[in-house]
Amino acid sequence: xLSVSEARRRILAGVLPLPAEVVALTEACGRVxxxxxxxxxxxxxxxxxxxxxxxxxxxxxxxxxxSLTCIGHAPAGHPFAxxxxxxxxxxxxTGSLMPAGTDAVLIQENAQADGTHVATTHTLSPGTYVxxxxxxxxxxxxxxxxxxxxxxxxxxxxAAANHAWLTVTRRPRVAIAATGDELLLPGSPVGTxxxxxxxxxxxxALLRAAGAEPxxxxxLRDDMADLAALERMVxxxxxxxxxxxxxxxxxDLVRRGLEQVGMTTDFWKIAMRPGKxxxxxxxxxxxxxxxxxxxxxxxxxSIVFVLPxxxxxxxxxxxxxxxxxxxxxxDVPANxxxxxxxxxxxxxxxxxxxxxxPFSMQDSAMLHILAQSQALVLRAPHAPAAQRGDVCEIIxxxxxxA
Numbered sequence: 001x002l003s004v005s006e007a008r009r010r011i012l013a014g015v016l017p018l019p020a021e022v023v024a025l026t027e028a029c030g031r032v033x034x035x036x037x038x039x040x041x042x043x044x045x046x047x048x049x050x051x052x053x054x055x056x057x058x059x060x061x062x063x064x065x066x067s068l069t070c071i072g073h074a075p076a077g078h079p080f081a082x083x084x085x086x087x088x089x090x091x092x093x094t095g096s097l098m099p100a101g102t103d104a105v106l107i108q109e110n111a112q113a114d115g116t117h118v119a120t121t122h123t124l125s126p127g128t129y130v131x132x133x134x135x136x137x138x139x140x141x142x143x144x145x146x147x148x149x150x151x152x153x154x155x156x157x158x159a160a161a162n163h164a165w166l167t168v169t170r171r172p173r174v175a176i177a178a179t180g181d182e183l184l185l186p187g188s189p190v191g192t193x194x195x196x197x198x199x200x201x202x203x204x205a206l207l208r209a210a211g212a213e214p215x216x217x218x219x220l221r222d223d224m225a226d227l228a229a230l231e232r233m234v235x236x237x238x239x240x241x242x243x244x245x246x247x248x249x250x251x252d253l254v255r256r257g258l259e260q261v262g263m264t265t266d267f268w269k270i271a272m273r274p275g276k277x278x279x280x281x282x283x284x285x286x287x288x289x290x291x292x293x294x295x296x297x298x299x300x301x302s303i304v305f306v307l308p309x310x311x312x313x314x315x316x317x318x319x320x321x322x323x324x325x326x327x328x329x330x331d332v333p334a335n336x337x338x339x340x341x342x343x344x345x346x347x348x349x350x351x352x353x354x355x356x357x358p359f360s361m362q363d364s365a366m367l368h369i370l371a372q373s374q375a376l377v378l379r380a381p382h383a384p385a386a387q388r389g390d391v392c393e394i395i396x397x398x399x400x401x402a
């Protein structure tokens with residue numbers, strides 16, 4: 001059996017970044033930058049005030065106890081047209097352009113205004129309460145690198161850099177098909193021996209949150225004809241993901257069925273719990289990942305393998321998220337030859353440390369426990385028993401993972 005790291009390396013080696021497209025700035029959040037974003041303007045574009053007050057010449061206040069003549073007002077967006085001479089000032093506000101001749105701001109709390117005269121006992125140094133031109137970034141500077149998943153703050157900096165459109169990688173389109181004669185659409189009457197198909201909607205939700213466009217296919221029967229038809233159902237997608245039919249039972253037909261229509265299998269079975277019967281290959285040029293049918297195993301394998309592959313397709317610079325360090329909230333036994341992924345809750349202890357507490361039951365079909373989990377505790381093959389309070393590594397599966 002392959003190790004988890006080797007299996008992931010092979011999957012990532014078999015997928016390539018998708019082509020770029022241009023989208024409106026307002027649609028860019030969650031997308032991945034396909035090219036560096038270079039500032040078209042400096043921010044701020046000129047010296048501006050960072051406070052409400054009076055634009056002054058710092059030299060006029062060097063001795064303290066001075067009265068200045070206010071010669072105008074300059075709200076933000078309405079610069080003062082003239083120049084400020086010795087003994088003069090201009091009333092300005094946060095974001096106001098610094099008038100010619102001034103180099104500091106006397107904040108209004110330290111000024112006593114009486115008509116056109118402004119008195120103060122405070123001294124100032126040049127640059128006090130002034131945001132200088134390009135202090136945030138200069139025109140021509142890269143403000144967003146290529147390969148970054150854009151967050152709201154990235155949209156903000158791109159807007160400040162005067163971009164209305166951004167070049168991003170096209171969203172991966174992923175076909176999802178669950179297999180099994182027992183599967184029903186959620187909401188259908190459930191007969192004897194039947195269950196609702198939880199894998200397809202769960203995986204679609206996971207992939208959509210990761211920036212992909214899921215294409216949900218009908219559940220496939222345990223029948224070679226259905227599997228052969230799958231080839232005709234995936235035209236125009238960038239990846240095929242199946243759930244179920246990947247094990248060794250007489251009705252687990254996915255590998256044999258797809259190999260009959262041209263799939264080349266790269267590997268099958270990995271040293272992982274849950275998720276041992278994972279498959280990976282290509283159907284023509286289409287990457288294919290065959291997930292286990294147990295829903296928890298399908299979810300965990302998607303976190304470990306499918307999401308990194310999607311990040312690679314999206315052009316992200318680092319497709320594999322590094323594990324997070326935490327401390328155990330409960331004792332765990334020694335591990336066997338497979339890498340374990342224990343579902344766990346997350347809290348913080350009195351020292352502020354992240355505490356991961358594995359559930360006592362880790363069955364790969366228990367979705368209710370998965371829904372209560374915020375992390376996967378990673379246990380290396382042959383890891384010795386560990387005690388509560390020991391350091392561990394986790395993968396977050398709460399919203400913070402994105």
